[in-house]
Amino acid sequence: MTPPILITGAGQRIGLALAKHFIAQGQPIIITYRTRHAAVDLLEQQGAVCIYADFSTDDGISTFIKALKEHTNSLRAILHNASSWDCEANNANFAQLFDNMMRIHAKTPYLINLLCAELLLNYQTEMNTPADIIHLTDYVVETGSPKHVAYAASKAALDNLTKSFSAKYAPNIKVNSVAPSLIIFNEHDDEQYRAKTLKKSLMGIEPGCQEIINSIDLLLHSHYITGRAIPVDGGRHLK
Ligand SMILES: NC(=O)C1=CN([C@@H]2O[C@H](COP(=O)(O)OP(=O)(O)OC[C@H]3O[C@@H](n4cnc5c(N)ncnc54)[C@H](OP(=O)(O)O)[C@@H]3O)[C@@H](O)[C@H]2O)C=CC1
Numbered sequence: 001m002t003p004p005i006l007i008t009g010a011g012q013r014i015g016l017a018l019a020k021h022f023i024a025q026g027q028p029i030i031i032t033y034r035t036r037h038a039a040v041d042l043l044e045q046q047g048a049v050c051i052y053a054d055f056s057t058d059d060g061i062s063t064f065i066k067a068l069k070e071h072t073n074s075l076r077a078i079l080h081n082a083s084s085w086d087c088e089a090n091n092a093n094f095a096q097l098f099d100n101m102m103r104i105h106a107k108t109p110y111l112i113n114l115l116c117a118e119l120l121l122n123y124q125t126e127m128n129t130p131a132d133i134i135h136l137t138d139y140v141v142e143t144g145s146p147k148h149v150a151y152a153a154s155k156a157a158l159d160n161l162t163k164s165f166s167a168k169y170a171p172n173i174k175v176n177s178v179a180p181s182l183i184i185f186n187e188h189d190d191e192q193y194r195a196k197t198l199k200k201s202l203m204g205i206e207p208g209c210q211e212i213i214n215s216i217d218l219l220l221h222s223h224y225i226t227g228r229a230i231p232v233d234g235g236r237h238l239k
């Protein structure tokens with residue numbers, strides 16, 4: 001049995017699409033969820049190991065890492081997907097927002113990558129092929145974001161972790177980012193926002209989760225790409 005892939009924040013949207021993709025391929029998965037969406041029950045029925053994790057505190061991160069190691073001693077890959085797209089307009093306490101953004105997008109991947117590397121190395125030793133860490137960052141790593149200042153800074157920190165960890169763990173573990181811009185809207189996004197956002201890229205579409213699945217499959221099948229960010233942004237950088 002192939003060791004599992006860990007996907008954080010897979011109870012909905014892109015993480016859930018990734019979980020369904022790997023299950024359809026017969027690839028074992030371990031997911032984290034914070035809210036017990038109905039989709040988590042279904043994933044569990046389909047054989048996924050589903051671990052509750054709230055990464056909003058240091059204890060929550062360490063509790064998850066302990067639980068993970070009780071489930072497996074080997075991992076094929078870690079996909080750091082869990083994220084909170086929060087903004088200054090929705091927060092009176094900027095210090096708390098900054099800490100929250102840095103904890104979910106940088107501190108959580110940092111600690112999991114350091115404290116769970118042994119699981120990835122066990123895979124590499126067992127299979128004689130590199131394991132993978134993939135960080136879900138964001139196009140705004142390149143540009144910043146005036147409306148999501150702390151969010152963008154935390155994703156830039158995650159992008160930098162890609163560079164450091166790829167050098168730290170090569171050649172046994174490859175470490176890369178996938179840097180999306182619009183992939184899927186949120187249910188509450190109104191028509192005005194949707195129209196404005198679609199105009200930001202050359203392709204002008206809401207591409208859907210398959211674009212992220214394709215990018216992650218590319219990285220998992222490569223034996224050579226490491227320390228890089230795959231942009232999935234519809235040519236937004238040229239608009
Ligand atoms: N959707 C898009 O168009 C884009 C997405 N991305 C990136 O791609 C990834 C997936 O995006 P998307 O599917 O929209 O993500 P979501 O906004 O749906 O969040 C993914 C999951 O993260 C979980 N999460 C949030 N905060 C915490 C926390 N403190 N502890 C544990 N889990 C938490 C959420 O749990 P819960 O279900 O409990 O809320 C949610 O299920 C993210 O990293 C995102 O930044 C980047 C650019 C565009």
Ligand SMILES: Nc1nc2c(c(=O)[nH]1)N=C([C@H](O)[C@@H](O)CO)CN2
Binds near residue numbers: 138180181183186197
């Ligand atoms: N955790 C999340 N991060 C981001 C989301 C999201 O829904 N959840 N959405 C975006 C936008 O699609 C943006 O890329 C385009 O407006 C960014 N990050």
